[in-house]
Amino acid sequence: MSPNYLRSLLSTPTENGEAERDPLFVQSIARAMEVLSIFHQVDRPLSLQEIASMTGLGRSNVQRIVFTLRSLGYITRDPDDRGYVPGLRLLDHSLDFLRLNPVVVKATPILLELRRAVRERVDLSIWDDLRLVYASRLQSKREILTSTFLGYSVPVFCVSGGWAILSQLDEDEVSDIIERSHRAPLTPLTITDPDLLKDKIRETRENGYALALEQILPGEIAIGAAILDQAQRPVAAIHVAGSLAEWTPEEFTRQFAPLLIQAARTISRG
Amino acid sequence: MSPNYLRSLLSTPTENGEAERDPLFVQSIARAMEVLSIFHQVDRPLSLQEIASMTGLGRSNVQRIVFTLRSLGYITRDPDDRGYVPGLRLLDHSLDFLRLNPVVVKATPILLELRRAVRERVDLSIWDDLRLVYASRLQSKREILTSTFLGYSVPVFCVSGGWAILSQLDEDEVSDIIERSHRAPLTPLTITDPDLLKDKIRETRENGYALALEQILPGEIAIGAAILDQAQRPVAAIHVAGSLAEWTPEEFTRQFAPLLIQAARTISRG
DNA sequence: ACCGGAGTATCGCTATGCGATACAGTCGTA
DNA sequence: TACGACTGTATCGCATAGCGATACTCCGGT
Structure with missing residues (x-):
């Protein structure tokens, strides 16, 4: 924007x-x-x-x-x-978008189910070049007031879902996106170095999911997986996010990664 | 529309x-x-x-x-x-609306707090003539997939929040709105008769909150209260909604009505 | 009483968006 | 493989529709 x-x-x-x-x-x-x-x-x-x-x-x-x-x-x-x-009338058009977007429609019931299983925050965000736009958020019990809002967007280079999406692209595209991104750190731990980011993305490609620690919010842990279209191009991502006060990274991924991957697969195929 | x-x-x-x-x-x-x-x-x-x-x-x-x-x-x-x-770009404008709307901004943290207290679905909807438009939804643990979407709107005459809003208007306005509404029943229990509706609204005015049973969804119970602007005109409503499988109407209102009214008051004053 | 800044209205000129028409792919059917 | 009924795309001249300059009204502050 x-x-x-x-x-x-x-x-x-x-x-x-x-x-x-x-x-x-x-x-x-x-x-x-x-x-x-x-x-x-x-x-x-x-x-x-x-x-x-x-x-x-x-x-x-x-x-x-x-x-x-x-x-x-x-x-x-x-x-x-x-x-x-x-x-107010702007909301009517957002509703049209959500109603008519095939990914959102396919994902919603599956996300609700996922939410029931994990009992942490679950969201769907749609890829738009350098950013990810939240299209659906299912809150956890204790939610801070930050950006409950739909339409909120975050840079693609520094969130778990973004890494998951990038991991589905070839090297050139990844480099291009990283270069063009305005890589301002959002927390002290935000990774901004292109090479470190590429390592993360490689790791993500191997695992099938991305793990992000305090990249956009202090104390937050999130794992993300990409949603693919028919042509196997990434179009969106789903996340599960929790608090580091409650989870170790290991425990978090052990519990949720399989469910997340499974959900992403289900949404991806038609 | x-x-x-x-x-x-x-x-x-x-x-x-x-x-x-x-x-x-x-x-x-x-x-x-x-x-x-x-x-x-x-x-x-x-x-x-x-x-x-x-x-x-x-x-x-x-x-x-x-x-x-x-x-x-x-x-x-x-x-x-x-x-x-x-x-997708339509979502950006919805975000602007939400960010800049004083009612939404004021209400959000209070709704989160309310949600924590009641552990049922809580939402904020904005009044637009004959309809109420959902501007914020905080889901409960078990959520059905219907209309999780923001921007979804319901007729003002048949929801608890709508009654709460109507109860703040004078008789003429209420009659006008009821007359102009397309009063198609959404469930077998939806009240569509103008006189019965006016009774409901009168009752709401006395109680300070509205109680709606299965008006838009079977098995749903909801209570709503109006949000007023400086000039004491209703501009929005907040709801708490639950399932009749878990609650009797009496227990539901006894538990939640005071909290709801308190929250509505807090949002209403500046 | 004055001024700066709100929002509103008027009016002529020409840039700008409209309609008609034609072109180009893609599917299904015969 | 030819056909027709669909898609979406492009061109171009005419007159209308939208632009800019200007002026008006209303309000609050000093």
Whole structure:
């Protein structure tokens, strides 16, 4: 979700300085979505002016876009503070995504079953280039408030599920992804060195699952396995996550790895 | 989300048959969102032609819109079956909604605490006219696969949270909502008679919570309480739901109603 | 009373998105 | 292997639909 991503789609400059565009591309849709996407970067309501300056769109234009999105329910006025915030109607579309995504649909019942067996947090996340997006979370009994939210995403290079996915790709792709990732450590133990990461991925490939210790949260242990599509390409991952206060890594994997692998296999085949 | 809702925004016919439009309204945005919204009605991938005929938009137009939404990640090609489905990027916007919605943010930690105390399913749903949209679900140990999904919505007239919300409105509003609701029974026990519903709501107003027995799911018992904003208007509801196989209604309410009400109060005040 | 900043509205020009049409693969059937 | 009925893709001219500049209204702060 780099801010430049959409920008680059809005106009593609060529070497002669001209802006060349795909004639099939509808600009105004991209502009509207760019307005909605501006909220990715902030954590408070925004005014029209702010949206205008952040998107680089004209004031009038932003006004019309916001007016339109507002009358459709995709943007709301914040009741307390003044300003605009994303609207409830966005959830409807997420539901459509979840309902219609074959992986999510196939995985959900199996994850519930897995959850019943392991009694720890279980989740499904979908691979999107450099990140993994949580599409389904089944909490454990004691859950901290961090990111219970669906749609939350984490870098693919530093989570168990990410390693599991990378372990299904060839060396070149792995290197490419690792290079392009913004490898900021999230905990003191986060592995960021490309070579160490490749070791981890090799290990994952041999085991059939990935074991991650405190990579994104202190005190957290997680194991992950990849979900493959028909063509044996990884498309998603499932995780079981627990607390190091309760588990040794050995015990954790001994208990859960077979179940996890089994679940991942079941989801993968059609 | 009636199909006519967006349609009516696209063109507002006046008495002389002319189509009069708000000049601030950007049509192409509405058309794009209408394309995305078409998926609300279906449970399978769609072809361009199907989208065109369902939306009433021209084939070429739909092609461009889908092309654009696709390059932005809001629509994807279904890997298995051929056709288009909603894209992963929609989840990003839901996350923005959840992150920036004051009620959701305030409620989440309190719901987690409540969940710890009651050990049954706890959820938060947001009021949207005739429906309640689930914005947060904390599952119980044994969860059936129905609608674990966020964004799922239920009619406001037949759930405990809905009654709790209605109990905070005046008679006219309540009547209006009940009348406009499409009151199809979801279980044999669903109350659809306006007068019986009003009795229920009156009872809810006196108790400070609503008790619903098998209104949307057989065997389910749920109690709900309303969340109010600064102006004392209901904006959302929280529920605790359990199984009638384990609880008598009396025991269920005796145990959970005080906790529920307490949680609702805490969330309501700033 | 003043100012800066909110959101709203108006209006003419031309860039921009629309519709009609044509092209290109892929499946199933005869 | 030819056919037709589907997919999705591309082109292009015209006029409409959306842009930018400008101006208006309302509010809270100093």
